[in-house]
Structures are given as C-alpha cells and as structure tokens.
Amino acid sequence: MSEVELLRRDERDVAAWDLEVDVLVVGYGCAGVCAAIEAREAGASVLVLERSGGAGGTSINSGGFLYLGGGTILQKALGFDDSPENMFKYMMAACGPEPDEALIAPYCEGSVAHFEWILARGVPYKESFFAGAHEPFDSDDGLVYSGSEHVHPFSEIASPAPRGHAPQSIRDKGALFMNRLIAAAERVGVEPAFQSRCDALVTASDGRVVGAIAATLEGEQRIRARQGVILTAGGFIYNDSMLERYAPLLLQCKHKVGTETDDGLGIRLGLAVGGEAIRMEAGDVSMAIFPPNSLRHGIFINHAGQRFLNEDVYFGRAGEIILLHHGARAYLVVDDDYYGRPLNFPIEIAAVGDTIEELESELGLPTGVLQSTVSFYNEHAAKGEDPLFHKLPQYLTPITKAPFGALDLSSENLVYSAFTLGGLRIDANARVLSASGAPIPGLYAAGRTTSGIAKQGYSSGMSLGDGSFFGRIAGRHAASGS
Ligand SMILES: Cc1cc2nc3c(=O)[nH]c(=O)nc-3n(C[C@H](O)[C@H](O)[C@H](O)COP(=O)(O)OP(=O)(O)OC[C@H]3O[C@@H](n4cnc5c(N)ncnc54)[C@H](O)[C@@H]3O)c2cc1C
16 A cells, blocks of 8 residues: 555545544644634634644643744833834745745734734743843743844844743743643643544545544544644654655754654645645754854854854854755864853864964865964954954954864764754645645644745744644634635
8 A cells, every 4th residue: 555545545435433523633732732722712623633642742842932023012011123024024034045925924914913812821921031142041031032133134134123932931931831722722622632643634535634544542533524634743853764855964963853753744644635745855953052152252164164154143044054055064163262162062172273273284174274264254353343244243353362173063073953844835824735736625734744934044933933823823714614
C-alpha cells in the first residue's frame, strides 16, 4: 500500500462511524487548543484527538512568546507606538524572501484583537518592558524585542516596536500560556481524546474530508466530522527522512526544537487528500551565542575573513544567514575586553592570537584579509560608525585589546537549534489549499503543520503567534462550515 492509500480512506470503505462530532481537531498544541475553543464557542461539538498522553504538544515546553503588535494594549501601556501598517512593513521585509502577504496582512490586522482574546482566556502579562536584547530568560517582564525590529536594516524600513509578548512568569512561560488555554477549552466543553493518533483522513467521492481514522487504546475509531477536520499536528523536525527530502540543511542543526511527535504526520495527512505543501525547506535556525551581549562587540566573519552582518541582530537571523549563505562556517572575532562564554551552549575557540595577524594565520585565512576587515571596522567603530552594516552604536568599539579570539560558529562545532516552518498551504480562512489553489472542502490547518507567516527572518513568538491566530480562524470557519 502506498502512503497515500494508508493516509486517505474512502468513505465507502467505512462501514460505520464509531463517533460523530461537528468539528474534529487533530493535535492539542497551541493551534489545536485555539481552534477547539473557537469552534466550541461558535456552537459546534468539538473532539480533539491527541496522540500523546496529555495536552500541550511542543507549545507547552516553549518559551511562551507571542509575536503580536499593531498597538496591543501592552504596547500602548508601555508607551510603544505601533500600527498594523508598521508591523506589516517589518514582517514583509523580514519574513521573506517571498513573504506570504495573504497570511501576513490579516495577521497584522488582527493582532491587537488576538492579544485581547488571549488575555480574556486568562493568560497574564506584566506591564513591564525588558530592555535587554531578545529573550528575558530570567525575567517575568511582559514585552521585549524578540526579533530584529530595532536594528539595521529593519529599523529604517519600519519604526521599531517590541512585539514579543511574554506571559508573566520567570520560568515555564509556555506551560503557563498553554495551561490557561487548555483550562479555557475545558470550560467551554471541548472533548479531548488522548493516546488517540489520527492515522488517516476519510474523504467522500467529491473529495470532501468527512472524518478521520484514529488509533486508540480501544482500537481503531472511525470518527465522522460533520463540518470539518482541522490539522494542528505540529511540524517535521523529528522526521529525518522528510528533512533529507525537503530541508536537508536543517539536518546540520544538532538541536531539534520540538517533540518526537513533530514527525510530519499532519502534513502527510493533508498531502494524502490533495493538499499542497509549500516552503518545505524553511526553518527557524537559532545560534544562541548570546547572552552575554558583550559578544555583540565582536564581529562575525565568514570563511573568507569578511564581515557579513551586523552583530546586534536576533540570533535566529544570524544562525539562518550563516547556515543558508555561508556554508554553516563562520567565526566571531572578539578582543579581551568583550570576550565571554555563551551562557546557553558550549562553544569552541577556533583560534587565539596576540595580534590580528596571528589570529588570521591560525585560522588559515589568506594573509591580510582579516587584518583589513578588522582595521576597516576599527577605524569606523572609533567614530561610532559602521558604514557597512550599521550596528547599534552601543556595541561599536574597536577590537584592540589582546589577546584576540575567534569563536567557532560552524554547525559542526556549535549547537544550532531548528524547527521547521514549511507545511500545508492555507488561505486566510485557514482552509487547506490544493496545488490548483482551490480549498479542499472540509479541511483546515494551522500551526507548524502549515507554512506559516515566516519563511526566513523568524522572530521569537511567530510560531505560537500564527498557530494560535490561524488556529482560531480555522475553528471559526470549520464551525460555520464555510
Ligand atoms: C524550548 C522551546 C521554546 C520555544 N519558544 C517559542 C516561543 O517563545 N514562541 C514561539 O512562537 N515558539 C516557540 N517555540 C516553537 C513553538 O513551541 C512551536 O513551533 C509551536 O508550539 C508549534 O505549535 P503547534 O500547535 O503547531 O504544534 P504542537 O504544540 O507541537 O502541537 C501539536 C500536537 O499534535 C499532536 N499530534 C501530532 N500528530 C498527531 C496525530 N496524527 N494525531 C493526533 N495528535 C497528533 C502532538 O502530539 C502535539 O501535541 C519553542 C519551542 C521550544 C521547543
């Protein structure tokens, strides 16, 4: 039997249904719980199939950040100006190439109301801003820059605004976020079925998805979904053969950001009934060498000894650029004043020298190339300028204090973290589209089972962000049968 035959069953072969619901949700992470709440609140009976023993998925282990803006209550309370248009400009610049305008536009438009919806379901946010760069690892502050909004080139494209909304907890923010949403789902009467893995979708003769087959502890269950099935089953970072086929570069990342259930089954179910998967090579690739932020005083160089990026960017942007454009080989050159060991991951020191010339030779670079890179950088840094990459002035200091070091940023020696961002193509109503662009009747999807709002240029919070946002839309549309 081919995979398609295994994952798609014909309604005529289903002798009888074991269960019937209005809306069937597959996967109980952030996208699934939001879909379930909306569908239930719209009056549908809702069953959530979850293959593991409890709700939460990868979302419950996450950092809990939501990437939201456009002037949320929290942004306003903390004095940050933002608008849907401004957020749209940033996302269209950052989330490409070929940013998905069809999803980004409604996401920016609906962001303020989405945050209010999350607040109304009991997720708490403290009215305080974390001024450090990116993730507040040990803070319960509510708002933070979680992307590269405040740095070049984005600060010139859109007016900078922090959009990382973090639940109020020092640790386990993802658990706080998910537990509040799961409790909200229970309150409105969403029915969960744990240890129940969706193994196939059932289609009618016209191609409409009318139900699913689940493997449960009681054996196979045939579940009819009168109004629709919503696939919210995570991504495929734990499926090496899918990575080999679609996203081989991500195999170079040693740390898989996800859970073992991120095996792409949701995407394959959608493909089996005629859905299209797009941007399957895309992934969030993080290289978490910061903190300490003192390292941002150093300079990134590639294998040709040349600088290629401002060092104040979100570490996801740095990791992605090194992996995609520099053969996963780069160094961070620092002097003694600003050297510090990364707090989160071990790092190797590729070379140390009392002079830049010595460092250059230890790295095996052609004579003069690194000296020229550093001398150009120093000359301008001394004046608080960075004509090439416009790094923020606070990190601009000449690299002069010996000894000098080159930290090894190659994917062989540094732990890069990744999760997949490609998946089923959906429209703004979260309907799964076929290759012709037509929606597959009865099938919706959200979260990492879909191709999300970011292709590259992921900023922290965009995954829970688009998962929860389009999950809600999927729930609403499935409940209305539209
Ligand atoms: C440590 C860490 C920190 C992170 N921090 C952030 C952050 O701060 N902000 C952010 O936006 N993102 C963050 N991420 C990424 C983010 O958590 C995930 O991308 C996101 O949770 C995906 O949500 P989802 O709803 O698509 O999938 P999930 O939350 O993984 O839910 C999918 C569910 O589907 C179930 N499932 C799978 N297949 C089936 C099937 N066939 N039948 C039934 N059930 C099935 C799975 O068991 C799972 O419970 C982080 C990830 C990690 C690991």
